[in-house]
Amino acid sequence: MTVIDRKESMIFFVDGPGGTGKTFLYRTILATLRKAGHIAIATATSGIAATLLPGGRTEHSRFKIPLTPNASSTCSVSKQSDLAELIRRATIIIRDEAPMVNRCALESLGRKFKDIMEINLPFGGKVLILGGDFRQVLSVVPKGTMAEMIDACIVKSPLWKNVKALHLKQNMRSINDEEFAEYIQRIGDGNEPFIMDDLIKLPPSMAMQWEGHHSIYNLIDQVFPSLQEHANDARYMVDRTLLTPINDDVEQLNAKIISQFPGDEFTLHSFDEVEGDNNHLYQQEFLNSISPGGLPPHILRLKKGAPIMLLRNIDPKAELCNGTRLICRGCFNNVIDAEILTGQYSGTRVFLPRIPLKTIENVHLPFVMIRRQFPVRLSFALTINKAQG
Incomplete structure (x- = not known):
């Protein structure tokens, strides 16, 4: 100042x-x-x-x-x-x-x-x-x-x-749990003892026992308790998410949770093409199978009340930016009715159209793919990068 x-x-x-x-x-x-x-x-x-x-x-x-x-x-x-x-x-x-x-x-x-x-x-x-x-x-x-x-x-x-x-040194968020704050600080500074291969041991209170594939569903139940009863609860949806480093894990977790979610499922397919490919050298099936980070999936499965995340800047003044979280209130062939979950426009209803989205250079494809799809994906699970901050 x-x-x-x-x-x-x-x-x-x-x-x-x-x-x-x-x-x-x-x-x-x-x-x-x-x-x-x-x-x-x-x-x-x-x-x-x-x-x-x-x-x-x-x-x-x-x-x-x-x-x-x-x-x-x-x-x-x-x-x-x-x-x-x-x-x-x-x-x-x-x-x-x-x-x-x-x-x-x-x-x-x-x-x-x-x-x-x-x-x-x-x-x-x-x-x-x-x-x-x-x-x-x-x-x-x-x-x-x-x-x-x-x-x-x-x-x-x-x-x-x-x-x-x-x-800034004092952890205000975990002021009532100094032990946890110090533990996180030791990990961040690289002072927590390793077991092997740069792995650290989590305290039992923070970890779940691995009991085969069913443990994933136990984790989902821990993070989203009584999911069936909170299908349209905006506060419930904004307060919890599953974090993982990899996009593939995010897709698998979102697919598992949406299958448990109550209500009718809307399946929305994208139309994919290669920029300048007038001879149609690439088959639709091949283009549909490509799922680079930052693009919505070819098959978008939504249900009324499911949390979604915007993947493009549509109207930044109204806080419809890349990373804005919303809740699906209705779904049609050419528009999604959604409600903003966070920020100063929380509670505002918006309509999201299908738009053409292009792949960027660092995806390392030999062509530029254009995917015409709703610029959203489910946000029960997010990558750590996307959730940063």
């Missing part, structure tokens, strides 16, 4: 383990500055983290950062645009979950800010607050080596030498 009052420039990094109050801090700063008439831009790398900030957007959506940035890429914001004018007028820019983003994205944003502000200072002299926790999910390099993952980190960026780190 002193830096803002003196009209100086500075880049801060708010470092704190999960639960130390980073989001609370951002919300307080945003409220204080906006009340004083300042313009504050709130962004985050992951969709869920963005919906927790008032007026929050994913940074790729807000600043037009390329989805697969490289060392020379730039954000597609023209100097004459309304967005460029918003950046000029903004007092502060907050970027939550910054360690998740590739450093090339941060550097491309730095170059664009310099260009817009016409000031040769880091980020054009703007006050920037980066936040996150390096113990959590870092930037994903598909099939990357350890060296490539470390090189993609923002600490390896030349901009990092200009960053002032601030540390």
Whole structure:
């Protein structure tokens, strides 16, 4: 706040383990500055983290950062645009979950800010607050080596030498369970003793005995107790989810839970094609079998009352962003009736259309596939990356 009052420039990094109050801090700063008439831009790398900030957007959506940035890429914001004018007028820019983003994205944003502000200072002299926790999910390099993952980190960026780190240490979320907070901290710092192959032993109170394949259903019952009775309960759905690292596991868990869910099932098929494939070289069956992360499944099975997650930015002003969680209230051939579960628009009813979605470069397909489908997937289970924040 002193830096803002003196009209100086500075880049801060708010470092704190999960639960130390980073989001609370951002919300307080945003409220204080906006009340004083300042313009504050709130962004985050992951969709869920963005919906927790008032007026929050994913940074790729807000600043037009390329989805697969490289060392020379730039954000597609023209100097004459309304967005460029918003950046000029903004007092502060907050970027939550910054360690998740590739450093090339941060550097491309730095170059664009310099260009817009016409000031040769880091980020054009703007006050920037980066936040996150390096113990959590870092930037994903598909099939990357350890060296490539470390090189993609923002600490390896030349901009990092200009960053002032601030540390949050007390875990507010588990203030009544200090033992658990210390245990999580030891894992994050790499101080918890290993058994073998980098595996740690979980306390019995946190683990379930493996008793064959049926244990998966026991886990589902633990996380979603009395599921049949809470089929249309929005609060029940938003308070619980299953987390797993891999997309394939998410699909299997969602398929198991939707089969137990009460009500009539709606089966919605996508139409898939290859961009520029006028000779139809690729069979529909083959295209239907492809299920890259970020695209909805070919066969989308929904039921009234099931939780779903949006996979694209449809209307960011109304918080219909990538990562927004909704509950299905009705299903038709060309539209899904849904209710927003989180954020300031919680409880708002929206209609979601089918849209064409393209695969991106890092999927490593020899062609660009276009899938015409509803941009949603079930969210009983999520990947850890998608739930970050």
